[in-house]
Amino acid sequence: MHENSITILQEEARRLLDVEIDLLERMQAEPGVVVEEQDGGHQTFSRDTIGKDIEMLRGERAKLESLEMVLAVVGTMKAGKSTTINAIVGTEVLPNRNRPMTALPTLIRHTPEQLEPLLRLDNNAPINDLLGQLYEVCRSPAGQQALDSLEHTDDMLELLGMIQRQERFGNRYEGPEAIFDFLKNLNDLVRLSAALDVEFPFSSYGNVHELPVIEVRFAHLSEMTEAGGRLTLLDTPGPNESGQPHLRKMLQDQLKKASAVLAVLDFTQLKSEADEQVRQELEIISETCRGRMYAVVNKFDQKDRHGDSAEQIQAFVADTLMGRRLKREHVFPVSSRWGYLANRARHELANGRGLSADHAWVADFGELVLGMGWEESIDNAEEVLRRADMLWKKSLFSAPLDNVIRMAHGQAATLAIASAASKLVDIASRLNRFLEVRDTALAKSSLELEEQINSLLNDVEQVKSLESESQEKAKKVLEEIHTEMGEIFDAIRKGIEGEIEAEFKAGKASEKKQAKARADAQKSLSPMGVRSLFRAFWGFPERDREGFGYEFDESHPLIALSSKEEAETLVKAIENGVQKIIADGEKIMAHDIEILLGKFRESFSQNIKGEANELIKALNERFNRSGFAVDIRLPDTAPLSFKYSASELLGEVIDSRRRPVTRYRRSSGAWGTICSWFNTSDWGWESYETTEGYFEVDINKIKKRINGSVDMLFEELLETTSVTIKAPLETGVHQFFEQLKYTLENIRSDLAQSLLDKQNSRDEQQALAQRLAGLKRNVPAIQRDSEELKNDVQPSIEEAVA
Known part of the structure; x- marks a missing residue:
């Protein structure tokens, strides 16, 4: 949506919110209009509920004023995601390490008054409880054994010391x-938990307010006004970083809610063997973030004169890598490192601080922009600022920053307007119904009102009957889906077993070939002694103690290969085959489930909803007025996805081993030397024992890993089905009928209050009728404008969340 259109809709939403808040407050103040609920009734507006409605509208008003723009940053391995975030912020808020650093999503919020970065974690109890659990496990024999096999880096030793001292994380x-x-x-805590088989409390960090948040002023935004809203970055584990089903679902949810998504790619890897992996990862992200995704191609400063131009890179990423899921103008080749160094230097100078040569980043910046002898010029603030501005321009970082933030602002505004419009329409329709029923009822006799109330009670019973019928249909659909998933997973398991068996045979063939080659080599190297001559003379076959026939076993689950490359090729072939089987199964499952859900939606829409609408139509006719209708839709179910990367399926299944071998060499001393002169094949030789390296692939371990992953996959899919299908289906049906019953109960309670109004004097009834008529005079216009606002913003919101 165009920025000017957003501003216009934002102003209209503010106006309507102010009008509805004012009307509700006037109703609250007028005598006899909004009263206490009687005998467990549920009036449309009562003394207890109207205050909550006013607070809700005020909350929507506040959201429009202080827009929260969430820019989710995702990145493939070693693409420079942390450097990119540091470049946006203008100071180093995230560390750069060679291994993944984002165990939990982390928020980085632009806070103008916060010059020094401040991290808050109010929700620190779950990880502190985990430290206590790990303390007990580390003291057990099993824990000690697990620790012995763990890589003891300095960072890990520091964490183990913290656990040993029973220290806790602060907030x-x-x-x-x-x-x-x-x-x-x-991050090390996540690794340690996995090594000690203690569950990390990911489920305790499923909501944004439970995550760590770093507050700091973003240098690039320091000169901008706050009118546009507040920018927050969401640093996410990469698609190949987390390996946690809990995180995967949480991240998909957060990416859906984000105002915009920024993918960080590595320029140096775009056309390498990592190309396919990058494409798969971005496909997963783009499915969730369609229409809100941008990409920065980092490390563009490493382009040489033969490299692709910026335009060629944009075309390649948008058209080839992303399959046109991304517009070319949404792809930005940049140098995040240059952008970070330039932005940080400008930030320091803008705050009146000089650049100290003692800091590592200053040395990087100085060498880059000032060259050799940079120390002599680093104190020249004017020259340093000029060079920093030049570096910022060359980093090409300004374009994505400006465009993406503008997009984030527009998206945040659109979501806020849509939320406000939905609430406005709901309140306006309830106002119209409440004031209309109360006003009309004053002109009716008590007998007529009692008849209407009794008719409404019959309507409620019909609704309950429809609800039971609908619940049975939903239950049947869910049972069919569960059966379908079980059958497809059985087929997946059988396919995987066949794939592993085929690759096992191929691996054994390679092992056999190598074993035979070693045996032949052994024959050519070993001397032929008297016993060998004797066996050859009588025609007995030569036996190889360490060669083919002894060390090779076709049925043994271990495959021993000479090089790590061959072992990795074997494992990769299994991974690729398994991935294809799972992907094919996923497509079949998604297709079949969509057909089942489609049939249910069609049945619900035509039969259940049709009968409900007939009931409402009859109710409207009884009240002899128009404009009352229930239009509640079942929520759409999200598409199922259970993509696993190969590393998640297998992990480390290649072991480096050494095996003993017997080799031969000339005897030391004079005898060996003399024999060598005559090139003897039997005399003057000695044997010796040594070892040679090889790489072992354990097929049983692979089967166990894959079966474990598939079991987890099935459990996760059942959980996902519960979240994406079962819950929305049951909740949708329940909400439909609850709202229908609640609407009927509102009208019944409003009529019951009108019966009480009839007990007042004629003058009091006339005065109340005048107040009601005055209040409802502007409601039709409010309702019409609210619905128009909702219709205007709806196409944009559907495009945004699609």
Whole structure:
């Protein structure tokens, strides 16, 4: 949506919110209009509920004023995601390490008054409880054994010391060093939990308000006004980083809610063997973030004169890598490192601080922009600023930053307007119904009102009957879906077993070939002694103690290969085959489930909803007025996805081993030397024992890993089905009928209040009728404008969340 259109709709939403709040407050103040609920009734507006409605509208008003723009940043491995975030912020808030650093999503919020970064984690109890559990496990024999096999880096030793001292995480860390240490320990805590088989409390960090948040002023935004809203970055684990089903579902949910999504790609890897992996990862992201996704191609400063131009890179990423899921103008070749260094230098100078040569980043910046002898010029603030501006321009970072933030603002505004419009329409329709029923009822006799109330009670019974019928249909559909999934997963398991068996045979063939080659080599190297001559003379076959026939076993689950490359090729072939089987199964399952859900939606829409609408039509006719209708739709179910990367399926299944072998060499001393002169094949030789390296692939371990992953996959799919199909289906049916019954109950309670109004004097009834007529005078216009606002913003919101 155009920025000017957003502003116009935003102003209209503000106006309507103010009008509805004013009307509700007037109703609240007028005598006899909004009263206490009687005998357990549920009036459309009562003394208890109207205040909550006013607060809700005020909340929508506040959201329009302070828009929260969430820019989710995702990145493939080593693409420079942390450097990109640091470039946006203008200071180093995230550490750069060679291994994945984002165990939990982390928020980085632009806070103008916060010059030094401050990390808050109010929800620190779950990880502190985990530290206590790990303390007990580390003291057990099994824990000690697990620790012995763990890689003891300095960082891991630091965390183990923290656990041993029974220290706990705080809820506040100020300054880069303290933040780095916390994030580093948090990531190592995830690794340690996995190694000790203790579950990390991912489920306790499923909502945004439960995540760590870093507050700091973004240098690039320091000169901008706050009228546009507040920008928050969401640092996410990459598609190949988390390996946690809990995180995957949580991330998909957060990416759906984000105002915009920024994918960070590595320029140096775009056309390498990693191309396919990058494409698969981005496909997963783009499915969730269609229409709101941008990409920065980092490390563009490493392009040489033979490399692709910026335009060629944009075309390649948008058209080839992303299959036209991304517009070319949404792809930005940049240098995040240059952008970070330039932005940080400008930030320091703008705050009146000089650049100290003692800092590592200053040395990087100085060497880059000032060259050799940079120390002599680093104190020249004017020249340093000029060079920083030049570096910022060359980094090409300004374009994505401006465009993406503008997009984030527009998206945040659209979501806020849509939310407000939905609430406005709901309140306006309830106002219209409430005031109309109360006003009309005053002109009716008590007998007529009692008849209407009794008719409504009969309507409620009909609704309950329809609800039971609909619940039975929904239950049947869910049973069919569960059966369908079980059958497809059985087929997947059989396919995987066949794939592993085929690759096992291929691996054994390679092992056999190598074993035979070693046996032949052994024959050619070993001397032929008297016993060998004797066996050859009588025609007995030569036996190889360490060669083919002894060490090769066709049925043994271990495959021993000479090189790591051959072992990795074998494992990769299994991974690829398994991935294809799962992908094919997913397509079949998604197709079949969609057909089942489509049939249910069609049945619900035509039969159940049709009968409900007939009931409402009869009710409207009884009240002899128009404009009352229930239009509640079942929520759409999200498409199922259970994509796993190969590393998640198998992990480390190749072991490096050494095996003993017997080799031969000339005897030391004079005898060996003399024999060598005559080139003897039997005399003057000695044997010796040594070892040679090989790489072992354990098929049983592979089967166990894959079966475990498939079991987890099936459990996760059942859980996903519960979240994406069962819950929305049951909730949708329940909400439909609850709202229908609640609407009927509202009208019944409003009529019951009108019966009480009839007990007042004629003058009091006339005065109340005048107040009701005055209040409802502007309601039709409010309702019409609210519905127009909702219709205007709806296409944009559907495009945004599609």
